Amino acid sequence: MKIFLTAVFMLLSLWAHAAAPQRVVVLGGALTEIVYAFDAQNRLVGVDQSSVYPAATASIPKVGYYRSFSVEGVLSLRPDLILASDQAGPPEAIAQLRSLGKRVVVLSSAATLDALEQRIYGVAGALQLRDDGRAKVANLRAQLKLLANKPAAARPNALVLFSRGGAPEGAGRETAADATVRLAGFHNVLAGQKGYKPLSLEGIAQLKPQYLITTTMSVAALGGMEKVLALPGVASTPAVRQGNVLVLDDLLLLGFGPRLPEAIAQLQRAPRPARLSQSGRGQ
Amino acid sequence: MTTKLDGNCLALDTVSLSRRNKLILDRISCQLYPGEVLGILGANGAGKSTLLNVLSGELPADAGRVLLDGVVIHDMSVGELARRRTVLPQQAGLAFNLAVREVVAMGAYPFPELSARDVASAIKAALQCAEVAHLAERRYPELSGGEQQRVQFARVLVQALIARNPGEARYLLLDEPTASLDPRHQHGLLGAAAMLAKQEQLGVAVVLHDVNLAATYCNRIVLLAAGQLVAQGIPAEVLQSGYLRQTYQLDSQVIAHPQHPERPLVLFA
Amino acid sequence: MSGATLTLASPGLSLFTPLRAVLALALVLLVLLLLSLSHGAVGIPLQAMPQLLFGDIPADHLEMQLWQSVLLEVRLPRALFAILAGGVLALTGVLAQALFRNPLAEPALVGMVSGGALGAVGVIVLGGGSFLLLAPAAFIGSLITTVCAYHLGRRYPGVAGLLLAGVAINAICFSLIGLFTYLADDTQLRTLTFWNMGSLAGARWPLLAWLTPWLLGLSLLALRYWRGLNALLLGEREALHLGFPIKALRRQLIVLMALLVGPLVAATGGIGFIGLVVPHLVRMVLGADHRSLLPAAMLGGACALLAADWLARIAVMPAELPIGIVTSLIGGPFFLYLLLKGRPV
Secondary structure, eight states: OHHHHHHHHHHHHHHTTSOOOOSEEEESHHHHHHHHHTTOGGGEEEEOTTOOOSGGGGGSOBOSOGGGOOHHHHHHTOOSEEEEETTOOOHHHHHHHHHTTOOEEEEOOOSSHHHHHHHHHHHHHHHTOSSOSHHHHHHHHHHHHHHHHSOOOSOOEEEEEEOSSSSOEEEOBSSHHHHHHHHTTOEETTTTSBSEEEOOHHHHHHHOOSEEEEEHHHHHHTTSHHHHHHSTTTTTSHHHHTTOEEEEOHHHHHSOSTTHHHHHHHHHTSOOGGGOOSOOOOO | OOOOSSSSOEEEEEEEEEETTEEEEEEEEEEEOTTOEEEEEEOTTSSHHHHHHHHTTSSOOSEEEEEETTEEGGGSOHHHHHTTEEEEOSOOOOOSOOBHHHHHHGGGTTOTTSOHHHHHHHHHHHHHHTTOGGGTTSBGGGSOHHHHHHHHHHHHHHHHHTTOOTTOOEEEEEESTTTTOOHHHHHHHHHHHHHHHHHHTEEEEEEOSOHHHHHHHOSEEEEEETTEEEEEEOHHHHOOHHHHHHHHSOOEEEEEOSSOTTSEEEEEO | OOHHHHHSOOOSSTTOOHHHHHHHHHHHHHHHHHHHHHOSSSOOOGGGHHHHHHSOOOTTOHHHHHHHHIIIIIIHHHHHHHHHHHHHHHHHHHHHHHHTTOTTOOTTTTTHHHHHHHHHHHHHHHSOOOHHHHHHHHHHHHHHHHHHHHHHHTTSSHHHHHHHHHHHHHHHHHHHHHHHHHHOOHHHHHHHHHHHHOTTTTOOHHHHHHHHHHHHHHHHHHHTTHHHHHHHHHOHHHHHHTTOOHHHHHHHHHHHHHHHHHHHHHHHOOOOSHHHHHHHHHHHHHOSOHHHHHHHHHHHHHHHHHHHHHHHHHTTTTSOOOHHHHHHHHHHHHHHHHHHHOOOO
């Protein structure tokens, strides 16, 4: 971490003489959130379609989905900086922007605290903000520490359910959802699988999740809350029977962005089964 | 068998062929000589088309040899063969939008060395010979069945006649070419084939159902029944009620043609 | 009438001789190229084009420098790629239609494209994503599916056999692609996503530098098959009697198609319907004589994909539509129209 910080400061001092970028295109919703967190949105001239938070992003020109953005669309906005998630692409398009002399800063999208801090420092550095992000990172750490200090009973089982318009999928290990949920003190019942995989509805009942966690877009894609709760296999889980169903904003649960403490807080606000009588609450 | 097989002729030498344990051709020997029209007659399923397919080199025989001017036909390449013998199969279907002239022009494909001018004059002659010159600019799929058949005939004429060297024998094999034609065009097509056989030294073999058409245009006739040769020879020798009963299981009366007494006329009972 | 025009197609509509049609298509292609180069998210004035393409740009003219880099590094390679891919797609459509003796045969329909995709996806998941591995794998996938489609499609007469074989092969390929996707880890998934969405956006000079000679060379080779292709239209027996060794011809055509479609699929992903619609239209105007059909269909395919790419780029500026959506949106209804009309072409 120290090495990283010194690297960032070195870069900052290198850029100090150049003018700070004023026309920025962001490829990746989590990075857009960070730009807003720094209150630097007045520099944004374009974002990708995954940038849906905060609502004000709706009025910024869109250059396509960050995995298949339009090179010329980006160029037409005349950016002096492109902030890209390492998931943005195709790689040829990133290479093309660079070969045309555009400054492209690619930041890791990994769902770890280290990577999140890197993202915050990276955005601050690339935008040459007066606020170098250290305060934000310190604040973030403090908040997370506070949340971690909350008395957690034995980790309750949780199932993270998604849908992107097709059959419901479950989040396994090495996903952003898994990382967020674990930080909030849950045990992911699908930790045995890697990545997002179609859900085996029969297997779900066996795993007996005490919590069902999903996102607003997934609920919409599956046709509403009632449909989700009625999914075969899901309907008979302790989570649904006791009404422990949590619905989070998509970017909040998946973005692993500056709102991570908020995501964790929302997840933790659910009553713990240890102290749970029959007063189950749904969302 | 005293016939010389290494001269100019397309010959079957004791050819047998079976499919699914059924003998379709049983030790057949016959020859097609340049300058003659050979009629192949027989009931349905007698093996006429199979005989023609073996003769063309398309179907390999199980036993026996097929010789073109003394050369075993399967030793020749497909391209070489196409320059020497031509086949008009039954009912060529075509689902694509080709012009009549383009279809006829395909007859020249085995001769890519020819100039466009030579090809054009061969096409013109063939179109006239097959009485389809007036259809030259039409689209093939729009024609009636009979017209399509005549266009295909023009195509094989181009292939059979174009760029022939002096003394070179060519063979033309026609499988039921009259099936979809009206009587006038049946006579027109066979008349043209007979004339070309004589003038251009073509050997023409033709599968026919109409015995009297065969009597009129064929120099020699082969009668087939159940894969076996019933008789072969000039029409007057072959078209006798005994052979015909053996071939068609039908009684018949054979009389002299009222206008051409040298020609037999077959009246089936 | 000269001998040369006699052996060429006599046109369905007498206005178009094959030569005139090819020239007209070349002209249309040129106009489309200029339109495509001058339109896009970055507006480039038409009158600046010559200087941008051939002249010197003053170092202090930032606007013109942006135009020049967009033109030379983004639009030009992409337009050339569209021309190349469209031409090859239409060409393979013509080859497939003659081989299957069916005007509805098309590389995507008979499973060539999904076979190529399966090969490419397999390599991404099992090995690496290098294009030099993707292209041969896609070729092998295309080859296998084409051979299968050919042998299965012949078991039923007419369109039914081919369509049934295509449906089955596509279903198998897509399910195997699904299986590979299921097995993929995170980085592989990312490569897969990029590859799936690839379309023409991957057009860069280094890719074009080796794809162009490969595809052009094979296309020129394909043009030489016009006699055999015409003969195939008559029928396989007829082709044999016309002196074409039918088994060898068939084998050569299948390998040729797979060599064309495989690397193209590896580079672009699936772009549907160009191979169906363009040959059909050209046959309606010029007839089915492959001597003129092959070059005219190539030019027509180039025009069609260039126009489709142009639409894809300008429809939702500054974002883009995937090109496959544009071609399928136009080609799908056209295909239905062909099925309903059932007219021979």
